[in-house]
Amino acid sequence: MTWLVTGGAGYIGSHVARAFLAAGIEVVVIDDLSSGRAGFVPDGVTLEQGSLVDKAFVDDVFARWASSEHPLTGVVHLAGYKYAGVSVQRPLHTYTQNITATVNLLEAMHETGVPSIVFSSSAAVYGNTPAEFVTEETGTSPESPYGETKLIGEWLIADQAVATGLRHTALRYFNVVGSATPEVSDTSPHNLFPLVFRALQEGKTPKIFGDDYPTPDGTCVRDYVHVADVAAAHVAAARKLDAGIPLDAAYNLGSGSGVSVREIMTSMASVTGIPFTPDVLPARPGDPARIVASGERAARDVDWMPAHTLADMISSGWAAALAASHSPS
Structure with a gap:
């Protein structure tokens, strides 16, 4: 069993690669290193450096692994342009990196018989939803090219599944934080x-x-999930698909509970040991007051539940940030 992780040199992708290795699943990484770092790729994992936009490169990678002793059995697709705000100024770049790349990937999977994909989606597909508690039935209405490309990516994969029998699911992230190792930080x-x-x-x-x-302390409330828990969800979903167990088209990776920005700041001061009183600036247009996601469906179908506390998220993220600041790179 070998899974390809696109974007596997990034913050989330490298955690996913490590989680697969820890589960005894062989991993290959594709990354163009535009935002990822080669040093984030775990030891012993092959890094295929190049862009998914380059169809010849993608076809070559899949052809070589198809004829290897360890052919690919699935793909976790995380690679893409992820900055929602900037995507408004760079829509064509965003669509090329996120849609053209996904088409190239799906074509290569089909041509070499790779049967399963877990897609990295986003809460951005919901847009500035009025729903305070987001479920998979909450209406999708993305408000940026980035969010649009994530939703279109889900559609592409679902359409390909109808046409070819591709096994698939998408995991919609909300706020991914923390670190499972000081070697990998959120940059x-x-x-x-x-x-x-x-x-x-x-x-x-x-x-x-x-x-x-209109929240208890006046600051925005959001749903935070530890990156190690997000990585574990990918492993769990991949195991289900490998076993031929059908999954829904999309799952929210949410904790079911929210934390306010002021609560985050208070915990940050406590965990880091650096006392501070945050400066309060005017609210940014478009920021909803509260978004919390239900993870009930992921718990039901994927056997996934977040396991880390807010203190875990902050302490692990702080340790990784300190380690990065002392790294020669």
Whole structure:
């Protein structure tokens, strides 16, 4: 059993690759290293460096592994352009990286008989939903090219399944945080946790955008899940597909409970040992007051439940951020 992880040199992808290895499943990684890091790829894992947009490269990788001693039995597809806000300014780039790449991947899978795919989707497919508790039945209405490409990716895979019998599911992430190893940190310039960690390391004051929302403490409430739990969900889904067990088209990876931004800040100060009072800035347009996701369907079908606490998320993420700051790279 060998699974290909696209984007496997990224923050989430490298955690997924490590989780597969820990489960005794051989892993191959494709990554163009545009945002991933070769050093994030676990030891002993082959890194096929190149872009999924390059069809000749993708076809070559799949052809070589199809004739190897360990042919691919499935794909976890995480590679893509992931910055929702920036995607509004770069829609064509976003569609090329996320849709053209997925078409090339699906074609190569079909041509070489790879039967299963777990797709990395996103809460961005729901857009600025009025639903305070998001289930898989919540209406999809993406508000950025990034969110649109994730939804179209789900459609592409589902259509290919109708045409070819492809086994598939999509996992919709909400806020992925923390680290399972100090060797891998979240390097995003947009995510809350690395922004706060970076500010604390630089002696700056972290910021809260808006404190007059209709929530208990006035700040936005979000659903946070540890990256190790997200990685475990991919392994669980892959095992189900390998066993021929049908899964739904999409599952939310949610905790069912929310944490406010102010609660995050208070916990950050406690866990890091760096006291601070966050600066409060005006609310950003389009930020919903509360989004919390139900993980009940994933628990029912994939046997998945988040296992880490908020303190786990912060302490592990902080340890990885400190390790990264002392890394020669």
